[in-house]
Amino acid sequence: MKWTWRGTRLNGFVSRLVVGPTVITKLVSMSGSGLPALLLCLSVLAVCACSTGFSGDVLFLNDIHYDPLYVPNSQHQPDFCRTTRPWLSADDGSFGRYGCDAPLNLVEAHLSAASAAAPEASLIILNGDLPAHSLSDYPTQMEAMDMVVTLIRKHWPDTEVLVSIGNNDCFPDYYMPVGPNSRLEDLATSWDSLLDE
Template sequence: VDIFNEKELAKEFHNAFQSGFASSSLKQVAHELNFENLLLGDSQWETREGGSITLLCLTCQAGVSELLHMVNNGTSPDIIVDGIVALCVDLGIANHVMCDSLIKEVEPQLLWILENRELTANDVCGMVLVGFGCHTNNPDRVWDVALPDVPKPPVIDPVLPEDGSPVMKVLHLADTHFDPYYLPGSNAECDEKFFCCRAESGVVEQPEDAAGKWGDYRNCDAPEWLLQALYQHVNATYQDLDFIIWTGDLIPHIVWNTSREGNLEVIRSSVKMVHDYFPDVPVFPAIGNHESHPVNA
């Protein structure tokens, strides 16, 4: 879709924020960019042609420019947030529950950054979407790290230990993402798209849409009994563990609907499960990006 330049896109976003609705042209751009798959981490974006990358960067810059304009003109935070939510829904990025919850969850940080940092749209898009080919040439946002003028040490091949040397047996747990509300038979193809398999995930329209008992490969996380079965098997099979490394990400992926107490409850339950099955094994945990509220905070 090569129908917009940056000025035209900016006008489209201005009208959309004013009305609360995206025009058919802006929806066409959103369809071309496929925002839903973009948020899901679509690997095809890595091989997209330059035209799509350019359109993504221009669209981002136009939208952020309008946001910055509203902030600088003293627009009420409620109006700004409501406008973002409305566009999120109208452009088909996600449903109202996800758009409203996620945007309002990050609202304090988002508005503080927009109000207290001298940002340009090019800065924001160049940093947030750098992995998708957008860039900023602002030296305050992009910098070079000067490495010391010291030659690299010579490569020394490691020496393998001799046969019969002492060994340690280590269990590495990662990304357990325990969902205490996982429901077998619930809808795994739900309207929220990014997280399903709960009672509130809607009606199961086709038998194949139902979530399995032991989890589901679609946008769902691990039920308690799956983790318990995993730990029970490991405990029975490897009774000589020396220690456990647990590298975080215990919280389910419903990042738009978390809370401090909710995250703590999942952490407590997850820790109790590991302790119940490995009571005498030392555990060395690390915090993942999902443990905080909001996520990545």
């Protein structure tokens, strides 16, 4: 997987916009060409930046979907992403396989590449979905979330992070009780190093 950074200027606001395939796919899927969606997102950021006088690098991180149960040498069957098999191919799958969520090697490589492209990011917008799809138990999901947060802070220890809750940040997927609850408290605890008092 090749990660790229694209330089863009919006009244001096965004000097570098780091995007990976997931972000591009999300923006393009919002409309036929993707341009209106991109312009809308950048316009919102520009209004916020102009009103605060912000200037700097902004990093968008989306849909990391780290799977702590991923097995690199798994065989292509319905449960192949998380089942050990005795064989290895020329591509052992240590950086992932089509149809599987991201193994730790891929998450680390992704964040290292983003860090190399924007080492002094002024702001990180973290759009949720840190853990893998359909993890079968809550402790494993929180383990995945904690690992991603730790890696983000490893690369950007002092950068301000804006976080949103994705559907896979809830357990089970797409479910979050209304009002104060232990799941929100657990998210706040996991994200504590990202949240600015």
